[in-house]
Amino acid sequence: MDDLGRADAGKRKRFGKLGSFGGSVGTDVVATLIGGVVLSVAFTLWSDYVHTVPDINGRWRFESRVDQSDYSKHPGLRVYYEVLLYQEGLQVRGSGEKIFEDFVDPQKPSRSYTGDERRLIRIKGYIKNNFWPKDTLVLHYWEDGGRRTSSTFQKLTHFDNNHMHGNFESTIANESGEVVWDRQHFEQLPKASESPYCGHPPLTMPHPSGTR
Numbered sequence: 191m192d193d194l195g196r197a198d199a200g201k202r203k204r205f206g207k208l209g210s211f212g213g214s215v216g217t218d219v220v221a222t223l224i225g226g227v228v229l230s231v232a233f234t235l236w237s238d239y240v241h242t243v244p245d246i247n248g249r250w251r252f253e254s255r256v257d258q259s260d261y262s263k264h265p266g267l268r269v270y271y272e273v274l275l276y277q278e279g280l281q282v283r284g285s286g287e288k289i290f291e292d293f294v295d296p297q298k299p300s301r302s303y304t305g306d307e308r309r310l311i312r313i314k315g316y317i318k319n320n321f322w323p324k325d326t327l328v329l330h331y332w333e334d335g336g337r338r339t340s341s342t343f344q345k346l347t348h349f350d351n352n353h354m355h356g357n358f359e360s361t362i363a364n365e366s367g368e369v370v371w372d373r374q375h376f377e378q379l380p381k382a383s384e385s386p387y388c389g390h391p392p393l394t395m396p397h398p399s400g401t402r
Contacts, residue, residue, distance in 0.1 A: 243319055244351050246327075247277045250286075250373045254342075254358055257367035264363055266294030271311060282329065284313040310334050315344075327354060335362075344369055 249272070256267040273286030288309040292300045303309065315329035327346040332339055346356035346369070354371035 243280065243317060243325070244349060245277065246275050246282065246349070246351065246354070248373060249274055250354075250371050251289075252354075252369055252371040254360075255368045255370075256365050259363045259365040261363040261365075263293065263295050263298060264365060268292040273311070273313065275313070277317075280317040280319055282313070282315045282317065282327070286311045286313065286331075288333065309336070324348070327356070333362075346371070 251272050254269045256264050259265055270290040271286045272289050275284035289303050311331045311333045313331040318326040327349055329344040331342050340362045342360040344358045346354045348355040352373055358369045359366045
């Protein structure tokens with residue numbers, strides 16, 4: 191074989207290797223694209239039909255139960271609010287009013303807030319949509335207390351379309367405790383002159399069962 195023939199043979203061999211390499215890369219790219227499409231479809235189906243975000247739009251009532259406070263008469267205090275929430279995707283905002291306070295101390299009577307006495311709160315938050323663990327609803331609200339504006343942070347780890355449950359921390363006397371939300375069981379609040387701790391049970395909202 192002359193030099194020209196050997197050169198042509200070498201070129202064909204090199205091009206053959208390049209063609210094989212190119213075919214392998216093309217196959218890998220196609221496989222990667224198909225895998226990405228499959229994962230995207232699977233995630234969409236999971237998000238839309240299995241791990242759906244609860245619809246929390248609408249009217250709610252929540253009860254804050256104080257466990258710890260710098261003010262000695264506040265542990266055991268239950269405070270009730272009526273709220274309207276607006277949800278847009280994972281973002282949440284709303285407003286509401288304080289409607290009732292119920293003290294453990296029999297010397298400090300319960301109090302209903304009506305008309306101009308009601309304290310306005312403004313709410314802002316978001317839903318942390320976790321893929322595997324439970325979703326978390328984080329809310330922050332400001333309350334106009336007359337003398338000053340207070341701030342409260344809630345972290346709700348058990349919630350669905352009708353019930354929410356978690357914990358709170360507040361700048362009001364450095365208070366913290368439990369909070370329960372409900373929009374189905376609007377039971378009658380006790381009269382302001384009657385303490386639920388003197389024979390009248392407090393409003394009890396059911397804790398969510400089987401929620402994420």
